[in-house]
Amino acid sequence: MTAAGGGVASVIDARRDAGSGALIGYLPVGFPDLDTSVDAAVALVENGVDALELGVPYSDPVMDGPVIQAATQRALAGGFRVRDVLTAVERIRSRVAAPVLVMTYWNPILQFGAETFARGLRDAGGSGLITPDITPDADTEWIALSDAYGLERVFLAAPSSTDERLRLTVAASRGFVYTVSTMGITGARADLDAAARRLVGRLRDAGAERACVGIGISTAEQVREVLGYADGAIVGSLLVSALADGGVARVAAVARALAEGTRSGRPTPAH
């Protein structure tokens, strides 16, 4: 993993240099509709979220928990199209400076045309992709395309990953490595898994410059705890629930509360 010139990497580095870490917020495009999803993403940034992760609704989301599944199914029922993602990125980037990553299962990109999507994403001002259902060794054109278009590529690491696979993942990732904090799928959990801390330690040993922890974070206290050992805290299900329950105003309030976790002094790193 090398330092990237811009994108999420530089934001994470800046937050780390300031003695904290990055808060990364996830929302799916097209939920509850395209305009609202754009407004909600902008509201996240205006309320303390440092980087955005925009989800691409997909018919077979094997790595998503019930909250995100319900939202993305609603987006699909509402007529979501993959090209809407590029529209959303462009609109968000015209309003706020925060970097935007797109989180997507692979088949929608493959059918759109991976190169067409990569070019479109770059032109829209997107930073890159998070790809939950492919690994660096899965035989896709994504590694070459992301290099060609200067896009970040975030792969996932899991507690079950072998040391050899962690090295592979770290070497292939650009931006950060996405650390799955429990063995489970996405969904808010009362307590963060100690496995996340161990996994981040293993990733550092494997040479990771930036490791962000996702899946399971629901309070400012947990954000603070994660930023004590990781470079970024990723929040998804909680924000999607807030948007579903109370619209843009509610998601803004939840983001503001979570961002408290990035402010106070960073505890001594555990590693």
Place this chain on the structure above:
Amino acid sequence: MTDTVLRGAPGPFFGEFGGRFMPESLVAAIDELAAAYEVAKDDPEFQAELAALHRTYTGRPSIITEVPRFARHAGGARIILKREDLNHTGSHKINNVLGQALLTRRIGKTRVIAETGAGQHGVASATAAALFGLECTVFMGEVDTQRQALNVARMRLLGAEVVPVTTGSRTLKDAINEAYREWVTSVATTNYLFGTAAGPHPFPAMVRDFQKIIGEEAREQVQALTGGLPDAVVACVGGGSNAIGIFSAFLDDAGVALYGIEAGGEGLDSGRTAASIERGRVGVLHGARSYLLQDEDGQTLESHSISAGLDYPGVGPEHSHLASIGRAEYRAATDTEAMDALRLLSRTEGIIPAIESAHALAGALVLGRELGPGSVILVNLSGRGDKDVATAGRWFDLLDEAATQE
């Protein structure tokens, strides 16, 4: 046709198809399984244990049955059925689950999960779990739990937990999604018994290897009966495990034509079909690159078939490869054609086939008329129709009014 040796292709790729497109959370488990299988497949002890189970538990070898009264409707061709319907649990699915259950024991896991469409793989998995003393959870689309209520009861009787899946189209593809989600959270103790020759490597090659006994037996049996190889081998294709199981032994026999019969549903161009090879495009679903029913955006389309076991929008990658190089031909039989064939075999031969297998029979009727008198057609009768009697009763209006009001 190519003269490449096609038999026993090891994966992960079959031509451009196959691979291992999986979340990192599951890669360690899949790699562990692949490594364990690589050792087991060349281990005489493993193979002997599996062979003994097939002899004393499955009821192998399964017989072949020539069906002349049925064949009269097929242009005078000779039709020979490979009787996987006579296996314990009523279909070819047992061949695969016994192999995977043995493997589960070898890697030291105590629980299995499985997806099921028609319920045959779920029943087979629950059976193997009972036999080996493993915990078992089966994921089944809610639509299918209703279509195949009897199989739900069978699985529960065997001690398995059955989880109705209410997401997406509530059929087989969603049951697979849910099984993957469950596996991510329980991978330390749990093995996934995948039911068909699809999904990520090593499943397509491994499931084929566990099913290839069908074709190996049938190839010898047909030669003993007729003095030669068949002109054609026909099997139904959903994910494609029974088809690849019977095709495998014949792949390098240039004179034997191979036909996979997909579920045409209400017709290939009705929009309500499960014919992935004929109406799909290449994409990635459930861990492999293969033909797939999908919209322009790569969203998986809902498939349709009267047969729950063929109601799947994808297909195993080796079939996609065989189709792309022309070694096997893939056709479709509609719901109506399959049900007509089901009734015809029942009435002419006293054998009630599974609706899945009835698609192969429907294909054989057409093929017999094409190949002409004296041609020999081997059909894989992959399962028996006991589970489908309620569906057939409604389709043919065979139930008394009192019975239909229940």
